[in-house]
Amino acid sequence: MNQTSQSSNIDIGWSPSSWAAKPIKQDVVYEDRKSVDRVLAKLERLPPLVTPAEATVRSYLIIAKRPRSKPTEIVDGKEIPSFRGDNINGFDPLERTPDPNRLTSAYFHSAATLNYIRAQLASGIADLHSPLNWNLGHVQSPSLQLQYQQIVDSITDSLRFMKTVGADTATQLETVDLFTSHEGLLLEYEQSLTRLLRHPANYPGGNGNGRGWYNTSAHFLWIGDRTRQLDGAHVEYFRGIENPIGIKVGPSMEGGELVQLLDIVNPNKEIGKVTLITRYGHEKIEELLGPHIDAVKGSGHIVVWQCDPMHGNTLSTSTGVKTRRFSSILSEVSAALRIHKAHDSYLGGVHLELTGDAVTECVGGAECLTDDDLHLNYTTYCDPRLNEKQALELAFLIAGSYRQDYAVA
Template identity: 65%
Template sequence: METIDGVEMPSFRGDNINGFDATPESRKPDPSRLVSAYFHSAATLNYMRASLSSGLADLHSPLDWGLGHVITPSIREKYTKIVNRVKDALRFMQTVGIDTDRGVETVDIYTSHEGLLLEYEQSLLRHLKNPDPPTTSTQPPKSYYATSSHFLWIGDRTRQINGAHVEFFRGIANPIGIKIGPSMTPTELTSLLDIVNPTHEIGKVTLISRYGAAKISQYLPAHIAAVQASGHIPVWQCDPMHGNTQATPSGVKTRHFSDILSELKQALEIHRAAGSFLGGMHLELTGEAVTECVGGAGGLTEEGLSERYTTFCDPRLSEKQALELAFLVAGFYRELDEELAEDESI
């Protein structure tokens, strides 16, 4: 509950439950919103499939390689080098006749969301009557699949070992994710893995770390060590968004691009030092030209946040910021590979 202008009303819990407008009528939970959420999800998936069929992901199509938003000359030079390599590779493939692979013309799309609303997830649970038994386990195969998404994750606030979300997730056959933050102890982490993945199936669980740039070096090494000692082999991802949220002096929620980049870079370095591997990054972004996260090559400042700040919840990277981040992270990987090559030659 929250009090606005002296009126107590339920807090906004997302469009699936109630409305954003600060009135008691809007904030009343409405079950019909679940039906609307399903409709919009299905419509979005159909739109994505149609876009892919139309060549949206074809690397041969004209793309925004100009990067006109980049102000810093040094970063623009790095971008240009990478873009030229991509273009050269595509031209080479075309010249030698190996560009017939559909891999450069389209992509496979998988959907994912936090399995927060169990009433919604339960209604979309499906039972597979004759699943193939696992070849390396004596336990009966799981035959229940959550069909609301390919990949569901448990949030850092709902991953209690004795909680309803863990109970639901341990019974589904989907690959699943678990957000882990500063409040999770190494012992809790390994106990949670034992519950949701008792057979130690490789890749069944993705651990999504979200500490914040100032805290990742304090917590991630111990979590990696505990998981390695447990015998579990999860996929590791880094969520550099949720641990770096802050408010401006005027109360606007935002994130700094430099903090997001810093946490990702530290995650790469920490995993490498521990003999582990960072398998991906977990971002909040939009294809729209929003102004919600400050910084980046575009030079967005806190004063410019109000230009196109449209989120009802968490601040997102814009299309340009997300592209910039992808280029920079790719650069980190190249630097690590070059250092590794030098070490091996020595």
């Protein structure tokens, strides 16, 4: 039996490698093709990183970022290949040649990280019954500490009440579901970890009978705004996998094109299959988001909307340092909430780039970081990230804005 024909939602013309016949953007060119083939063959034999039962859950929590879109940059007056992430090359100018062995290294680092996180969850790190363990001693801001303590106190009071009335029996309070995500940019890697597997019992299309093609490198993958061409390799690959997928939606996306793209990757209009991640910039969202919402609603597709307020708000200082302004990030999220409400829609999530370290890469926020402060601890190899104080402050402000915009009258 032809294995491809057993997959439930793709036509006979699709396979994990059919993308190779399509035009591709941001491809990686390796010098030694034999080494690439040897590495890809090894990846095909390695165990999956995630399972179909996990991948069919239509939500995700952890996001990994893929860097630079330009193939080269100038360093010390010399043009060299851009740093494109540790799974392709190194940040050191002497290590910029793409190395296929980094693909297997990326796999094993991912496996080790997933193993550690799952072990931590099994050990109770996310147990809501242990709020005293949720200290934020590394956060020095008194206002953030106060807001955080108020949240902990509220949860503690709620759990105490549930115990009093005998309702504190749900095991869901002891852990969380964890899902991983990244941009599916390097299609040779993704193809190698795409497996024809039996549908799980929770498969949205039925009772779990039959099989389908699952990307086992992550639970959720997305297509970047620069690689979403209707006839391109990335769209061709994504249209055949069973995983929930995301699509970045930028200022150049026309409403009609967006609907065409949804028809290609989700022809059965499966609810929850596609997340649209808008990234316009705070100055353009008022003009663009509403028409996109209306176009999607008119098409009959039911998607999850997410706001990425980071990528459309990147700028360079007068000295050439790439940064983002906290006020612009907050402005785009606030506008997204307001516009979705006005169009009888809902913002389902926020896509942020952040770190728990005290970096100085984005300006503004309660710390009032300025351009002159960026040199203090600017460590990113790619895009500027919110630091732990800015991330917490933004979370509190978004939560407050959400409560205000969606308050029940």
